[in-house]
Amino acid sequence: MIHTLAFYLFATLVIASGTFTILSRNPVHSVLWLIMAFFNAAGLMVLLGAEFIAMLLVIVYVGAVAVLFLFVVMMLDIDFAELRAGFIKNFPLGMLLAVVLLVELVVGVGVYRAGALQLGVADGAAASPMGLSNTEAIGALLYSRYLFLFEAAGIILLVAMIGAIVLTHRTRKDVRGQNISHQNQRRPEEATRNVKPEVGKGVQL
Amino acid sequence: MTAFFQTLGMSYEWAWAIATISGILLIALPLMLGVAMIIYADRKIWAAMALRRGPNVVGPWGLLQSFADGLKVFLQETIIPSAANKGLFLIAPILTFTVALLAWAVIPFNSGAMLADINVGLLYVLAISSLGVYGVVIAGWASNSKYPFFSAMRAAAQMISYEVSIGFILICVVLWADSFNLKAIVEAQKSHVWLINGFVANPLLFPLWVMFLISSLAETARAPFDLTEAESELVAGYQTEYSSMSFALYWLGEYANVLLMCALNATLFWGGYLPPLDIPVLYLIPGWIWLLGKILFFFFIFSWVKATVPRYRYDQLMRLGWKVFLPMSLLFVVLVSGYLMLTRYGA
Numbered sequence: 001m002i003h004t005l006a007f008y009l010f011a012t013l014v015i016a017s018g019t020f021t022i023l024s025r026n027p028v029h030s031v032l033w034l035i036m037a038f039f040n041a042a043g044l045m046v047l048l049g050a051e052f053i054a055m056l057l058v059i060v061y062v063g064a065v066a067v068l069f070l071f072v073v074m075m076l077d078i079d080f081a082e083l084r085a086g087f088i089k090n091f092p093l094g095m096l097l098a099v100v101l102l103v104e105l106v107v108g109v110g111v112y113r114a115g116a117l118q119l120g121v122a123d124g125a126a127a128s129p130m131g132l133s134n135t136e137a138i139g140a141l142l143y144s145r146y147l148f149l150f151e152a153a154g155i156i157l158l159v160a161m162i163g164a165i166v167l168t169h170r171t172r173k174d175v176r177g178q179n180i181s182h183q184n185q186r187r188p189e190e191a192t193r194n195v196k197p198e199v200g201k202g203v204q205l
Numbered sequence: 206m207t208a209f210f211q212t213l214g215m216s217y218e219w220a221w222a223i224a225t226i227s228g229i230l231l232i233a234l235p236l237m238l239g240v241a242m243i244i245y246a247d248r249k250i251w252a253a254m255a256l257r258r259g260p261n262v263v264g265p266w267g268l269l270q271s272f273a274d275g276l277k278v279f280l281q282e283t284i285i286p287s288a289a290n291k292g293l294f295l296i297a298p299i300l301t302f303t304v305a306l307l308a309w310a311v312i313p314f315n316s317g318a319m320l321a322d323i324n325v326g327l328l329y330v331l332a333i334s335s336l337g338v339y340g341v342v343i344a345g346w347a348s349n350s351k352y353p354f355f356s357a358m359r360a361a362a363q364m365i366s367y368e369v370s371i372g373f374i375l376i377c378v379v380l381w382a383d384s385f386n387l388k389a390i391v392e393a394q395k396s397h398v399w400l401i402n403g404f405v406a407n408p409l410l411f412p413l414w415v416m417f418l419i420s421s422l423a424e425t426a427r428a429p430f431d432l433t434e435a436e437s438e439l440v441a442g443y444q445t446e447y448s449s450m451s452f453a454l455y456w457l458g459e460y461a462n463v464l465l466m467c468a469l470n471a472t473l474f475w476g477g478y479l480p481p482l483d484i485p486v487l488y489l490i491p492g493w494i495w496l497l498g499k500i501l502f503f504f505f506i507f508s509w510v511k512a513t514v515p516r517y518r519y520d521q522l523m524r525l526g527w528k529v530f531l532p533m534s535l536l537f538v539v540l541v542s543g544y545l546m547l548t549r550y551g552a
Contacts, residue, residue, distance in 0.1 A: 002218075028346060032293075035339070055328035063335025064365060067342070071361050074346050074354075133324045135385060180524065 003047060010043040027073045035066045052134040228320045232309050240460045241271040246501075247460075247508050254512035281449040286348065289446065293347035298447065298454035301340030305461035308333040312468050313388045315478050315492035326387040327375055330469065331368075334424065337462060338364040340455075341426075341433060341443050348446040356442035359519065360426065360433040366526035367423040373534035374417045377541040378404060378473050391477035400483045402476035409544060413537055414474040416530055418506070421466035423526065425459070428511040432519055463507060464500060471499035 017036040024030045038061045045054035132140070142150050197203050206228060210220035245260060245268060252259025260267035285291055311326040313319040323329060338361055345357020379385055381404065382393035398406035405414045423430040434442030444455050471477055477499075478492030517525070 028293075032343070051323065051325050052328070055325050055332050058332035059328065059335055063332065063338075063368065067335075067338055067361055067365055070339075070342060071358070074342070074357070135325065178520070 007044070007047055010040045010047065013037075013040040014044065027076060028070065031066060031069045031073050034069070035062055038062050038066065050134060052138055225320070229310075232320060233306055236306065236309060236461060236464070237457070239464065240457050241275065242268075243460055243464060243504060244271045244274075244456070246504070247511070250505065250508040251512045254509070275453065278449055278453040283449040283451060284446075286350065286446050288349040290347040290349065293343050294446075295451065297340050297344035297347060298451040298458070300343065301337065301458040302454040302461075304333060304336045304340065305458040305465065307336075308465050309461075309468075311387055312465075312472060313391055313478060314496055316388070316392075318493065319388060322386070322388060325385045327379060327385045327390070330387075331372065331375065334465075335364075335368060337424075340458070344447070344455075345443040348443070350446055352439045352441075353443045353445050356433045356439050356445075360443065363426065363430065363432065363522060363526075364424060366523060367420045367530070370416065370526065370530035370534045371420045371424065373531070373538050374413045374420070375473070377410065377413050377534075377537055380538075380541055380545055381407075381410065387472055387477075391472060391479060394476045395479060396483035397476075402479040402481060402483050403474060404476075405474045409537075409541055410474070413534070414470070416534060417474065418470060418503075419525075420530060421470060422507065422510060423522065425462045425466050427463060427507055429514040429517050430522055431516065432522060435516060464504065467500045467503035467507065468496070470503045471496060475499050 014037050017033045017040065021030045021033040021037060024033060038057060042054040042057045042062075045051070045057060195203050206224035208220075210224050211217060213220075215223070248270070249259040249267075260270035263269045263273045285294060308330050310320040311323060311329050321329075341360040341364075342357045345353040345355075345360070348354070378390060382390040384390060384393070394403050396402060397404060404410040422428075426433045433439075434444060439445070444452060447455060475481075476495075478496045480487035480490065480495050
């Protein structure tokens with residue numbers, strides 16, 4: 001009973017916040033609705049018994065990715081008139097995308113109805129083994145059967161990260177940088193001088 | 206507690222619901238009282254270190270100062286700037302306050318006394334603490350004012366930077382304790398080195414505790430990392446436009462967060478509700494008193510640092526996070542897992 005209630009609560013909120021993500025005029029509001037959607041999706045994961053995935057969803061998407069989204073979007077100078085002009089300009093492209101997605105949806109449902117594909121048949125293969133917690137089950141699978149794929153994903157991410165840094169990093173000659181070890185090595189004796197000038201004489205530095 | 210309510214003749218569902226609600230109240234109400242007293246303690250410690258008297262007028266020794274402040278703030282008018290984004294402006298402090306209370310659900314106060322005994326407890330704490338930044342960022346943006354906005358930018362960058370190294374530090378603790386559950390982590394610390402209860406006695410984990418303590422200062426934006434509300438540069442940071450209860454909610458949330466970080470320090474490295482030494486006599490004192498003692502000890506360290514250490518420059522803060530703590534904690538993940546691989550899991 002409480003499961004069903006919770007499912008409909010989370011599911012409704014996911015769909016509603018997804019809709020508001022698209023409909024909001026203000027990009028910052030869109031990002032906040034998106035965060036709400038992530039959060040409720042995590043709730044759905046908890047209902048499925050996948051608490052590890054749920055927590056990762058919150059940590060990675062809500063805690064890191066969405067903060068960066070918000071960071072960028074907040075700094076935008078939003079001009080609503082320009083946004084609306086963009087809407088009319090992009091309308092044909094948007095319609096094209098919408099038609100493509102609709103056709104895909106119809107074809108997908110049609111194929112499913114025709115019975116050619118066995119979609120969504122619950123055979124229990126996805127359930128985690130008895131007596132193992134979620135984290136252990138995922139770890140045992142990830143580091144044995146899918147070890148190569150897992151490591152490959154790690155290497156791809158590493159390459160992407162280094163690539164992003166190499167592409168965007170530029171050393172500027174005209175900026176005065178700081179040498180931290182040099183700063184830390186400075187001692188009061190060499191940086192300051194105690195002088196006791198006579199009255200009215202002033203100091204030569 | 207569910208079993209107790211069931212003995213009163215309730216069905217399981219009702220007993221569970223009432224047990225959960227009373228558990229929440231049992232944690233939240235003492236926590237609020239604790240926050241009020243800890244604000245007083247903070248001001249007293251700060252004053253003592255500056256050779257001042259601190260609050261000493263309201264009540265005996267000024268003990269009721271926080272309540273007087275609370276009443277004053279409660280009676281003030283809530284001012285909403287005309288250019289502010291009204292809804293978000295009001296939601297932000299509520300969000301901060303709620304998030305500060307949420308993470309307490311998984312902190313074990315005694316061997317059986319925790320609200321939610323979930324097996325991803327530590328991940329839950331990480332997830333909730335990563336939400337803390339939104340209250341600040343939304344406040345800074347919704348205020349529609351320069352200084353709060355700068356503060357929000359700083360807060361976002363700062364909290365993300367230090368969360369990364371905190372994550373790696375926690376990974377080491379989890380590896381050693383072999384569990385994400387906070388109770389299991391505490392139990393794993395029992396007579397860890399000789400008689401001492403706590404990972405902190407382990408030479409491989411002690412540097413991690415030092416890093417965690419400093420990172421928790423940065424994560425809660427306490428001095429010396431309080432750049433988000435650096436009064437000499439940003440007026441009062443993201444709180445500049447806030448008044449009355451919405452301001453008080455920030456205050457309460459901030460101190461609840463500080464207490465949470467103290468509790469995490471105690472739970473993850475100093476044996477949580479276990480006594481410091483594994484001697485039977487010490488177990489006569491209930492666990493929550495040990496935990497409370499440890500929390501207060503860490504809070505004293507937080508206040509001490511606030512009173513003595515000058516504020517960091519922003520680039521120094523970023524350098525410490527990314528160039529010192531991140532490589533160090535990564536190195537320790539390798540060291541700790543390598544050591545465990547050699548000793549615990551065989552060659």
